[in-house]
Amino acid sequence: MKFDRKFLMIGAALALPAAPAFAQTPMPAPTAAPTQSAPAANPAPTAAAGQPQLAAGGKVYDTKGGEVGTIESVDASGAVVSTGTNKVKLPTNSFAAGKTGPMIAMTKAELDAAAGAAAKPLALNVGATIYGPQNAEVGKIEAVEGDLVTVATAKTKAKLPKSAFAMGDNGPVIGMTAAQLDAAAGAASASTSTPANPS
Structure with a gap:
């Protein structure tokens, strides 16, 4: 399925390695989530201390504390984050616990740019x-x-x-x-x- 493949790319793109190195590694682009509304789900379970609490309605921040967007829904495979411009489904391992709430390794502008780039058709041709x-x-x-x-x-x-x-x-x-x-x-x-x- 095309969505599953793109979803896997998001996980590779945004998985946060141990701090502080995650701010040093550029990340590939995530893909935009489907725009149909998904039913609200229970927050993802947090097995270990220091894991972010993901719940619909919660805010998501970047590594410097800037607001990225709002969580629209959460299920076992990830959370849909709305930036106000784009809705992007990110796997739960893309989030880390921050001082103000869940955080990801991208700013709002970076996430919007990546979602826009992911919407473009990917052409992988010899010589490109x-x-x-x-x-x-x-x-x-x-x-x-x-x-x-x-x-x-x-x-x-x-x-x-x-x-x-x-x-x-x-x-x-x-x-x-x-x-x-x-x-x-x-x-x-x-x-x-x-x-x-x-x-």
């Missing part, structure tokens, strides 16, 4: 330029095979799932710079070529 944060060029698409896209930077090649891409103003975007992609590809290559230690 891939962009990263601040529209910096990352590399070019070298191949598209099934659900994998090979991106060639100036230094390396990396296979990324199609769900790692969103459509930006200039073309396909990912949440990494060329240097970050090169480092990740190098680390993945090293881990697969390192011989196991015999016991």
Whole structure:
């Protein structure tokens, strides 16, 4: 289903790593939630201390305390956040407990921009330029095979799932710079070529 695939992209895009590093990592774009109204649900259970309390009507904030929007509904798979401009369904693991309430790693403007970009059709064609944060060029698409896209930077090649891409103003975007992609590809290559230690 198209919605499920986009929903999975949101989870990868907004999952908050341990603080304070989450403010340092650019995130790929989430997808807009369907606009039909969903029935209000019970708040998501919070198993551990420090988990955000998600409930319909609650406010959502960014990491600096700025208001992002209001939670419209919550179910086991996520919460629909309305910014006033867009409604975006975010998985529950995208939220962290903040001083003023649940928070995400995007500002209202970033979430609105990402929702707008996600609404654009995604074209992953061989030869297309891939962009990263601040529209910096990352590399070019070298191949598209099934659900994998090979991106060639100036230094390396990396296979990324199609769900790692969103459509930006200039073309396909990912949440990494060329240097970050090169480092990740190098680390993945090293881990697969390192011989196991015999016991």
